[in-house]
Amino acid sequence: MSDAVIERLRDQGLRLLATTFVCNAGVVRTKAVPAARLEALATNGVGMSPVMAVMAADGGITSGGGYGGPVGDMRLFPDWDAAVVIDPDTGIGWAPADQLSQELEPMSCCSRSALRRVVQAASADYQMAFELEFTVFDAEGDDPPVAHHGPAYGGVPLFSLEDLCIDIIEALDRVGIAVDQIHPEYGPGQIELSVAATTPVAAVDRYVLTRLVVRRVAQEHGLAVSYAPLTVPDAVGNGAHVHLSAWKDGKNLLGGGAGPHGLTTEGTHLVGGVVAGLPEAVGLLASGVLSYERLLPSRWAAPWATWGLENRESAVRLVQGTKTARPDSANVEVKVVDGSANPYLAAAALVALAERGMASMTALPEPVTADPAALSDAERAQRGIRRLPTDLGSALDELQFSTFFSETLSPELLGSFIAVRRYEHDTYGARPVADRIRAFRWVY
Template sequence: MTTLADPVPGGRPGDVERATALSGELSGRGVHGIVLSYVDTAGIGRVKTVPTARLASAAAWGVGMSPVFDTFLANDSVVTTDVLGSPDGDLRLYPDLDQLVVLAGQPGWAWAPVDRVTQDGERHPGCGRTFLRRVVTEAAARHGLTFKAAVEVEWTVARGDAPGDAFVPATTGPAYGAARQVELGDCTADLLAACAAQGLDVEQVHPEYAAGQFEISVGAVDPVAAADRSVLVRQTVRAVARRHGLRVSFAPAVVGQGVGNGGHVHLSAWRDGANLHSGGEGRYGMTAEAESFTAGLLAHLPGLTAVTAPSPASYLRLRPSQWAGVFTAWGRETRETALRVVTGTAGLRDQAANLEIKPVDLAANPYLAIGSLIAAGLDGLTSSATLPEETTGDPARLSEAEAAARGVRRLPVSLEQAVAEFRGDDVLRAALGPVLADAVIAVRRGELASVAGLDDDQVAAAYRWRY
């Protein structure tokens, strides 16, 4: 389980002693440095590293890093809000020792996610991991709910010897094809070995649809750990691929046309050990609370896209009839609706039933994305929102009248539209808090300005190797 207590100057009870013991153990295993990892508002993984011998000091007093990164863009330009984006100030990065792992794909290194705390020992209001932890703890206190989550990771594999920043697929095999698995079999075998060594329970890894595309799925855990795992999986994929002379991209789109890389989120709500998405009297076994939770997600999807699909390149992926889920609709195992109700196989439904949220990609900060999704669902649960009629097949084929009758609408077709929807969503902005909400808006506007006047291929190229 993830540590759910906030860090404090001097360390939480037992942290320093534990870190001291870990430091010696890691040194004995040939680990020389610790990667301290977090994700900024633009969805870029940022790090600081410390020698293994400094782990106890980091657990006690954190490691300094500027708060300016909360308003960095993907291209490393800086925008500002009323309180963020200044060169002034400092924060402390505190590693979560529960999630520290030795990186099998990067010999000599270990990795740990961090919480960011002010110099005065207070929660940093721009910290996405702290935000998600707050959402989870408040849901338990107010509703008696816990959650399980998992993030699917899709990536595109390119040849490492391609000229400049060109994208040349590393495989020539067909989608989901055995040929593609053989072509990169050595790399994916090493990936599986690295994940196993790091304690990541991989459910499947396979070739995907687009050229050079693969996907890996890991088991569902608590939401904070799920976001951590999403970051760790990408760190591992990148490291293993590099050792094989390959280059990978998790960007929503690596080219201007075609299927892009998603980061679908699987989410289920639980109370007293019982899955609310199974065994109920609602549709497909959902309880009344699960239906209302799903309705809340549907209602807030337009504004959520500013968090879950935060890049101009995201909207190259969010196109109809490409399994990206671009309509406010739900359906059982319907891969064209934004919300796919997964009931699971008979005999496992009490454990496996969940919601898959599809308009999510890996440019999203996973902590902000999962926390915002939970907040949206809880709003529906609190108001006993009614889940509308199910949609089957491709919503793009509905007539205008049919779509209107079902409440099915197209999600934003651009980041500009998504930001406008987010600005009008009081629930999402209140959940994030004013500092984070303003950062989301400022960074999205900055991304839009950075690609103004570019065509689709140029937008894809601008973000191709940033994620």
């Protein structure tokens, strides 16, 4: 299979293939291989130090989960089925990579392998799609000007950036990614882009490639892009919302049923499982030291472990879709995910929670039909409405004691992930927001 793909890539003008993986810091890491070396890459992979499992976003190295220090090796093996030429003019290409040992077994730190394992063990077939929110700046730097000042969802910023938006759509089309929509969002310089749904591993691969392509196109326009959870002080943040649906025997479990708003019996347990598991999972979904500056009440960031029909202040928003598209269009949008997360781990966490909910027949709480922040403390307590952790340290505390995620991801993977995020929290968590933005704006 790799021989045919290699020949196709070369015919399409490939000169350099970037193999990428996402580390525990949520950073896209890469080793690039010249086109002349692709056969060797297919046979032997390309080497990378296992210390990447405990490398933080700032390049600092910690230890945990059995990882740390200068000794050892792992091999990056590209998924040839996903390999593409991004730009035939320059010859740059891309492929997602699995992290394997020298014995060609998945490394415990390989988040892509972990997601694949969770999906293969699932009782349902899952579809997933990401919404990408990002900030466009006129240049890089510590305090760069944004590329538009609104109004939110306005025609003015769209037409001022129309060349960028059209070039993004065309560049993504060249690599086989269909854009559902693109538009100016609420915040200064903010754009949102949605892509079509597919299976979870492919959806995350597509999300990673989309981020790279968008940033590359922006650079060609003399602009800079950031996916960080917060990029401008006192502005709304950037999310990476995940849309999830589950299917059995060709039927959508989230539509066409007799439960609330068309949920099937299994669908009610699925949504119940995701809602119930959010407090212990949020460290995997919103993993950065800026994430909790975004997850604030009444900002449509959904910092509450609740669900509701089209409720954008609930962490889990049930999307029925129009009556002409139901029940196939029904899905849940998990709004707490942001661009600092490792998306493979975020996707694995959501599928695992959905599966646990169905297996345990987790009860679905009553839907929330208003902004939970508008309710009194007593009303929230009576209805069991829980605020998600308010800082990364608290989120990691919940995650660290999760037997479920230790077993789902492996103790080594969870341990190395927590070690990296603890380092980042301990190093940056108490710094002023503006300093944290400068430290992480161009990392994501």
